[in-house]
Amino acid sequence: MRKLKNSELDRLDISEFKQAEKSPIIIVLDNIRSLNNIGSVFRTSDAFLIEKIYLCGITAKPPHNDIRKTALGSTETVTWEYAKNTIEVIEKLKSENVKICAIEQVENATMLNDFKPQPENKHAFVFGNEVKGVSQDVVDASDVVLEIPQFGTKHSLNISVSCGVVVWDVFAKLKKKPI
Secondary structure (H helix, E strand, C coil): CCCCCHHHCCCCCHHHHHHCCCEEEEEEEECCCCHHHHHHHHHHHHHCCEEEEEEECCCCCCCCHHHHHHHCCHHHCCCEEEECCHHHHHHHHHHCCCEEEEECCCCCCEEHHHCCCCCCCCEEEEEEECCCECCHHHHHHCCEEEECCCCCCCCCCCHHHHHHHHHHHHHHHHHCCCC
C-alpha cells in the first residue's frame, strides 16, 4: 500500500464546500473552554459537511490562533454563529423543528448505538463544558439525551473526541454509504 498525496484525495475547495449539500447535522458548543477542542470540532464538522456550528457562552470564536492550529482552515468552510445564551439557540432551533440531542450522562439516557436518527429531520447535537458538561437547563430542554457507551475506568471522553464519535455515528446511520 502507498500513502496517498493530498492532491490525490479529491477534496472540495472552499467554494465547492460552500455549495455542497450539507448533512442535516448542527453542532452546538455549550461553554467550551479549550480553543483546541473548538478547532477540532470545526475540523470534524468540515469532514462530514456539517450544516452549522453554534458557539455559545464562553466558547471562543474565530479568528483565534489556538483555534486555527487545530481547525486547519475549516473555520473558513463551516458556517458558524456565536450566541451568548445556549438556551436561546435551543429554542430557536426547536422552533425550526430541529431535534435537540444533548450528549451527556443522565438517568435514562439513550445509548448512542441505540439512537436512530430520522433522515427527514435535522438534528442538533449539544456538547458541553469540559468540566461541567452540558448545562442542566439545556439537558431539560433537549428532545433526547445521548450517552456514548464507555467500558473503561474513566467516565468521560474529551469533547472533541465525543464530537467525532457522535458525528461519525450519526453521519453513517443517515448516509448508509459514503457520499
